[in-house]
Amino acid sequence: MLLQNTERGLFCSAGDFYIDPWKPVDFAVVTHAHSDHARWGSKHYLVSKIGEEIFRARLGPQANLQTLSFSESIARNGVKLSLHPAGHILGSAQIRVEFQGEVWVVSGDYKIESDNTCDAFEPIRCHTFVTESTFGLPIYKWSPQKEIFAEINEWWRDNQQKERTSVLFGYSLGKTQRLLAGLEGDIGPIFLHGAVANFIPAYQRAGVRFPAISVTKPENVRATRGKAMVIAPPSADNTPWLRKFGECSTAFASGWMQVRGTRRRRALDRGFALSDHVDWPGLMDTIKATGAEKIWATHGYTAPVVRWLRENGWDADAIKTEYEGESETEGEDLPETTEQNRED
């Protein structure tokens, strides 16, 4: 087999490299900069060109980064390697691996619907497709983001009428930028929590345009109570930092908000099912579009996805990895050194 699942991650023995390894290796090809995929300590990294700055921020200034533009390819021991947009966050890539006529594609995390903050996903023809399945149940079917953003902006306006600050929780890398790009900046001032502000300049330098962002100086904040939109990481809920914005209405933007229970459990006012992951119909469409006969499902609802695929004629297997997908605690800084970070 071209790729094998090992205790360090997916390994290509012909090319002598790992994809998204969770333990240090000599040569790591990394799909995207979320901490469960891009981990410290490897000697050499191959990442997408456009994501370079973000990878650098995640992997540290000392990391030895080699970059590759989308669709460009390199050869390693006769194995052809290329990166293709995954539509998940800025710089997220699918990894295409070709050796002696056999093609494998590793999706990393991906999303089908294109948005303004990263290159749009494109399905790649392959023999074996290694796919995420974070939302691999048919109850997860996203509404078009246009509708969701219309709801978010309407919620913001409605809060202004009730003189409440709108507080929108989202993960720091990817979700925050996507939210920001979807807000109508003329509704009111927008503030960012420090933890979600980090990656904004990198996105801007990559050419992504955002509405104006206000700085959270005390005098600004007081003047805009009841009018502003605040984007913050989920961990900022119930913290003193939020109190300075006065009376708030809270919301969370995540695919998990598709289910009312997850929102009610967090005692939030609103939940917006805006996800950077593929939904069930998207997953099935993509699998068909790749033309792959063999499917490996890595993280999320792997068991139902595999069973469904097998019942419908595919050769499918669940692969145990240490990726977390859009776990409910994602972005709340998962420990870097978990022994067994599995979600089966």
Next chain:
Amino acid sequence: MQRFTKLFCELDQTTRTNEKVAVLENYFREAPPADAAWALAFLSGRTPPRVISTRNLWDWASVETGFPAWLMEECYESVGDLAEMLALLFQDSGGGTLLTLSQIVSERLLPIRELADISKRQLLVQTWRELNRPERLVWNKLITGEFRIGVSKTLVVRALANVAKVEPAIMAHRVLGKWQPTAEDFKQLLKPEGQSDFTARPYPFFLASPIEIKLKSGESIADEFGDVNDWQAEWKWDGIRAQLIHRAGETSIWSRGEEMVTDSFPELVNAGKFLSEGTVLDGEILAWRGDRPLIFGELQRRLGRKKVSDRTQRDFPIAFLAYDLLEKDGSDIRAESLEIRRTLLENVLEESAHRFASETPSEQTITQQSLALFTDETTESSNAFCLRLSPVLSVASWEELESIRSRARDEGVEGIMLKRRASSYGVGRPRGDWWKWKINPHVIDAVLIYAQRGHGRRANLYTDYTFGVWDKGELVPVAKAYSGLTDEEIRKVDHFVRKNSLEKHGPVRIVKPELVFELAFEAVLESTRHKSGIAVRFPRMNRWRHDKTPAEADTIENLRALTSSRPGLSIHELTHDT
């Protein structure tokens, strides 16, 4: 249906009480009365029972969506709510319905029950296709008979009271009473206050607030409650809170769930005959033998019977322990002080007991003879007057009260009630005048051994836990608990469960025995149904013992040692239960 769905979504989208009331008010003002009547019925818990069997619902949804049953079950496990799972599973086809709520009810919901399976399925599928996603959720909730949303009946009543401009108590009264979900009855519910408000309806119950103070050093109950003489202390019974109403020659019994339970207790109906016209008692229905209560389980066994025969009455004797008088000679006396109500209550019960004694001597003898085969206790209780006065505990000091409370468990009660002597009988649970002070629970340290996903707001999260204690070097399951942890702790335990599952058995995960929790519970009972030989009552998690290792958890012997102090030793259990 559009308007009602909007109401549903708006209620679902806020956690603020005042906003919920405002949204409800708005709806009740603007909706046509015929729709509002049904909305009120659903919001106050009068959903028609399930109109389609679960089996059919799953089968038909499976065919309609093209997803096999096993995949729907996976989805259900993640959503934790059948109606919502089905609403999410469908492809969004329908643009929404133009039918009003009352039309949906009268043309779809009510007829569907009577239809043969083929037509039933047709109508169901047709409706699913017509509705948009939020409407489908509401519809599914209606057909599964599980219409519950995050709004209490109290809030609904408050909104209606605001619309009708009457006191919430009056509205609570009206909503409890007999009305049909029709435009006419809905208008009647909203009419201004009038005489007819009080015929055969219970009063809203006055509820006690828990005293949760764990008295720290230097703090005393006296600091909180002042002079002990201002308070009346009673036992806190472990039964069913109920009102016994005797008006217009008829006796009815309402439980606190605002349910008529008259038919379950014929002996109370009989006893009601000896009360004078226009009497309402507040008290507790208990399983009772001789002069003491039996465990709650005995009452449950009685409630499990559909038909209450003479035999049932003998085998599962009950009593009504009256502790308040709300109406005397047809007048509402709730505004009187507890002190006055108590005196009147004592008179009322004494009179009725006299009447009972003087009017039933012959009957009693016959009963006694026919019951010769049964034990003395049985005979004794079946001919006793089953309306009893809940005694006042006479205490001269808080210290004395605390010492009485400490032996509550031996008396077969849950703790103590404290009621301010000068207080009137309130509505709902306003803090200050009525308090319940439960016995300190038993506590043990146990190890988390199995976990299962929760439902509703806890779906998709491992929140239902089974705990074990040591028995000869093995952890045996002794309790299941769901409550007591913070959301943050639940998330951490969930994370642990996902990473430390040893085996999966259907929805149950066997986890690495590593986490130790302090469990609190009310009593330990012997049980033949449980592997461990014991069962605990009301277990909940007190705290996470991060400081303890599994090896330091309790043993089954520690738990067994607590069985001696079980509440209300049940004679019945010893003689009849095998």
